[in-house]
Amino acid sequence: MMIRGSTGLIAHIGYPTHTFKSPMIYNPYFAHAGIDAVVVPMGCRAASYPALLAALFTLENIHGALITMPHKVSTLALVDAASPAARVAGACNAVRRAPDGRLVGDLFDGEGFVRGVRRKGVELAGQQAFVAGCGGVGSAIAASLAAAGVAAISLFDARPESAEALCRRLRAHYPALRLRTGEADPAGHGLVVNATPLGMHDDDPLPLDVTRLDPGCFVGEVVLREHTPFLRAALARGCRAQEGTDMLFEQIPAYLEFFGLPTTTPARLRALAQLDGPPRQENVS
Amino acid sequence: MMIRGSTGLIAHIGYPTHTFKSPMIYNPYFAHAGIDAVVVPMGCRAASYPALLAALFTLENIHGALITMPHKVSTLALVDAASPAARVAGACNAVRRAPDGRLVGDLFDGEGFVRGVRRKGVELAGQQAFVAGCGGVGSAIAASLAAAGVAAISLFDARPESAEALCRRLRAHYPALRLRTGEADPAGHGLVVNATPLGMHDDDPLPLDVTRLDPGCFVGEVVLREHTPFLRAALARGCRAQEGTDMLFEQIPAYLEFFGLPTTTPARLRALAQLDGPPRQENVS
Numbered sequence: 214m215m216i217r218g219s220t221g222l223i224a225h226i227g228y229p230t231h232t233f234k235s236p237m238i239y240n241p242y243f244a245h246a247g248i249d250a251v252v253v254p255m256g257c258r259a260a261s262y263p264a265l266l267a268a269l270f271t272l273e274n275i276h277g278a279l280i281t282m283p284h285k286v287s288t289l290a291l292v293d294a295a296s297p298a299a300r301v302a303g304a305c306n307a308v309r310r311a312p313d314g315r316l317v318g319d320l321f322d323g324e325g326f327v328r329g330v331r332r333k334g335v336e337l338a339g340q341q342a343f344v345a346g347c348g349g350v351g352s353a354i355a356a357s358l359a360a361a362g363v364a365a366i367s368l369f370d371a372r373p374e375s376a377e378a379l380c381r382r383l384r385a386h387y388p389a390l391r392l393r394t395g396e397a398d399p400a401g402h403g404l405v406v407n408a409t410p411l412g413m414h415d416d417d418p419l420p421l422d423v424t425r426l427d428p429g430c431f432v433g434e435v436v437l438r439e440h441t442p443f444l445r446a447a448l449a450r451g452c453r454a455q456e457g458t459d460m461l462f463e464q465i466p467a468y469l470e471f472f473g474l475p476t477t478t479p480a481r482l483r484a485l486a487q488l489d490g491p492p493r494q495e496n497v498s
Numbered sequence: 499m500m501i502r503g504s505t506g507l508i509a510h511i512g513y514p515t516h517t518f519k520s521p522m523i524y525n526p527y528f529a530h531a532g533i534d535a536v537v538v539p540m541g542c543r544a545a546s547y548p549a550l551l552a553a554l555f556t557l558e559n560i561h562g563a564l565i566t567m568p569h570k571v572s573t574l575a576l577v578d579a580a581s582p583a584a585r586v587a588g589a590c591n592a593v594r595r596a597p598d599g600r601l602v603g604d605l606f607d608g609e610g611f612v613r614g615v616r617r618k619g620v621e622l623a624g625q626q627a628f629v630a631g632c633g634g635v636g637s638a639i640a641a642s643l644a645a646a647g648v649a650a651i652s653l654f655d656a657r658p659e660s661a662e663a664l665c666r667r668l669r670a671h672y673p674a675l676r677l678r679t680g681e682a683d684p685a686g687h688g689l690v691v692n693a694t695p696l697g698m699h700d701d702d703p704l705p706l707d708v709t710r711l712d713p714g715c716f717v718g719e720v721v722l723r724e725h726t727p728f729l730r731a732a733l734a735r736g737c738r739a740q741e742g743t744d745m746l747f748e749q750i751p752a753y754l755e756f757f758g759l760p761t762t763t764p765a766r767l768r769a770l771a772q773l774d775g776p777p778r779q780e781n782v783s
Contacts (some may be wrong), residue, residue: 214499215772216525218518218539230559233503240501251539254503256558268553274515275543487500 214244214249221250221274223472227266227281230256234437234488235279238465242486248474250276260282266291270310277309277472285320285349285393292318300358301382304349307471319326319471322350323357325434325464327408329455329479331361332463335404335431338362343402345420347375351408352382358404359383367392367402369421371409400425405447406433412441426450437461458483499529499536501583506535506559508757512566515541519722520564523771530770533759535561544568545669551576551595553594561756562594569636570605577603584682586641586667589634593755608642610749611691611718616742616743617748618644620689620716623647628687632660635720636693637667643689643780644668650676652687653705658696673762685710690732691718697726704728711735743768 225235239252257265262284269275280288285304286374289295292308293315299305305318331337340363344355347370355366366383370376376394383392399405399421410419413436422448428430432447437457444454462479524537536698542550547569554560565670565742574580577593578600584590590603600757604664616622623649629640640651651668655661661679668677684690684706694704698721711717717732722742729739747764754761 214501216499216521216536216538218515218521220521220539222538222540228558230503234504236505251501251536251538253501253507253536254505254559255507257556258558261553261556264549265553265556268546268550271512271542271546271550273543280729387610 214240216251216326217249219249223250223276224255224269224278225252225281225324226257226262226264226278226284228256228283228459229260230254231282234461237488238462238482238486240481241487243382245485246475246477250474252279252376259287262287266308266316270316274404275310276474277307279305279468280306280308290317292316294318296320298323298353298356298360301359301386302352303382306351307468309472320353320356321464321467321471322435322460323348323353323355324467325460325462326354326435326455327357327361329459329463329466330404330433332372332479333431333455334454339364341365341366341367341402341422342406343369344406344408344466345369345397345399345433346407346409347379348408349355351406352379353404354408354433354435355379355383356386357465359387359390363390363404365393367393367399369394369397375462378475380444397421398425399430400427402427402430404407404431404433405452406435407441407443408435410438412436412438412443417442418448418470423447426452428452431455433460435460440486440497499525500738500773501536502775503505504534504559506561507557508535508537508561509540509554509563510537510566511540511542511547511563511569513541513543513568513770515539519773522676522773523747523767526770526772527762527767531760531762535759542569544572546575547572551593551601554594555601560595561759562592564753565591565593566725573603577601577605580758581605582607582671583638583641583645586644587634587637588667589637591754594757605638605641606749606752606756607720607745608640609639609752610747611639611720611740612642612646612747613733613752614744614748614750615689615718617764618716618738618740619757620738622689624649625689626650626652626687627689627691628652628671628706629691629693629722630654630682630684631662631694632657633714635693637664639691639693639718639720640664640668641671644672644675648689650678652678652681652684654682682706683710684715685712687712687715688736689716689718691720692726692728693720695721697721697723697728701729701782705732708732708735716740718745720745747771
């Protein structure tokens with residue numbers, strides 16, 4: 214990768230930044246494809262974010278911004294227009310400047326999830342879906358499942374008010390969608406999603422009762438670890454499954470398109486990614 | 499170079515950005531030395547600059563900013579403290595956040611010039627200097643020559659008011675320094691500097707009458723081309739000389755120290771720099 218005066222900027226904004234993965238996914242692809250752009254981490258606290266976002270979009274060489282914790286929800290109020298997925302989920306994780314100067318927000322977590330599931334041959338139209346976890350990523354996935362034509366979504370969250378709030382936003386945009394909250398049982402659902410953080414740590418409890426999974430169901434995971442206990446249990450029951458990293462790589466082409474950059478396949482992006490690059494000799498930052 | 503979540507940011511701010519050289523100097527050095535930092539170009543117009551600078555310095559992972567045209571003069575009013583060199587020159591080209599939160603500005607063009615001249619064995623104490631061009635870089639060089647102990651500086655600029663203004667700022671800081679303006683003749687000076695842009699283009703006139711150079715004098719150039727007509731003429735008269743790129747590479751260690759990063763020699767930086775990197779297959783920015 215060679216950064217020069219002509220290089221376009223994608224600001225990756227969040228806090229803390231040390232867990233960011235996007236620079237190690239996008240930048241190797243840009244280098245490989247000869248795309249003169251770079252993703253740069255920007256560690257920004259909540260109080261400083263509105264002014265930072267506004268200032269960055271005055272730059273002549275900005276392609277856009279990738280937004281992550283803790284700014285995804287507040288971004289929705291800072292953009293001039295947002296996609297239906299962003300409005301249903303109540304969050305944005307990508308911002309660009311439209312040719313007319315307006316800031317446009319979108320959200321591609323759910324799109325990545327849906328693209329991955331479809332690539333694995335799952336038919337979403339008419340599907341009965343169960344989403345455990347109604348925070349940011351659960352909301353995004355539910356919004357994209359609704360847009361993809363599922364017949365019903367059951368929402369569960371340990372904080373019932375989160376599930377109820379998402380239910381109301383989905384109902385406002387998709388009046389024909391059958392919605393249910395308050396039920397932790399995944400039985401009877403053809404698509405079951407863990408959208409909670411449970412599974413990030415080895416001693417986490419399972420996000421739901423896996424003995425109640427229909428053996429023929431398709432299970433999706435958002436936690437970015439290989440073979441979480443939840444996925445292992447589901448596979449042991451005979452379910453098919455999608456890992457968190459599948460959702461991650463499936464959404465990158467959507468961002469590239471959004472930023473107006475040449476795109477490629479998730480498989481290519483995964484092959485080029487350097488998520489486990491060599492450690493630095495010295496870390497001064 | 500691998501940018502990751504832990505990478506520290508040095509914003510290189512100016513407009514236009516396409517002539518920027520710092521990313522191709524600093525970043526190869528950072529990659530080689532295992533320093534987890536990156537210089538990123540930010541194309542910023544004058545009207546947007548104050549808000550951008552303030553917002554960038556709220557970032558948790560910013561080491562500092564390199565400031566170039568058209569912002570060097572306006573930066574002085576945006577920082578909380580500035581070095582004598584910056585105040586005499588009326589400009590800053592580097593900003594960092596001090597541990598107490600204040601923004602600190604400095605200017606290292608002149609420091610780079612002085613370091614390079616000294617490395618070539620020139621004694622500056624008591625020297626008679628002639629500076630052609632009293633804009634930003636000429637002011638910076640004059641300020642650093644004054645700090646280095648020269649006895650006298652003759653200032654010349656095609657716009658006499660520029661030379662007079664620099665003369666007043668130097669006099670306020672260095673009352674014992676002998677200053678002269680309005681005279682275009684370099685005769686009688688042991689150190690003669692071209693700090694005008696003349697020499698950037700092949701059909702530029704010479705910045706001063708080279709037939710009036712003392713054959714034993716030392717000549718410095720700021721134009722970043724090898725063997726400008728001015729340097730060629732001076733060398734032909736038997737003068738010793740410093741090229742613009744010497745000043746460029748001599749100042750980088752000063753910036754690295756200012757930003758709190760591990761430093762190295764100008765020669766090492768020059769050997770690692772990729773100023774003529776391969777062209778991109780495709781430029782989308």
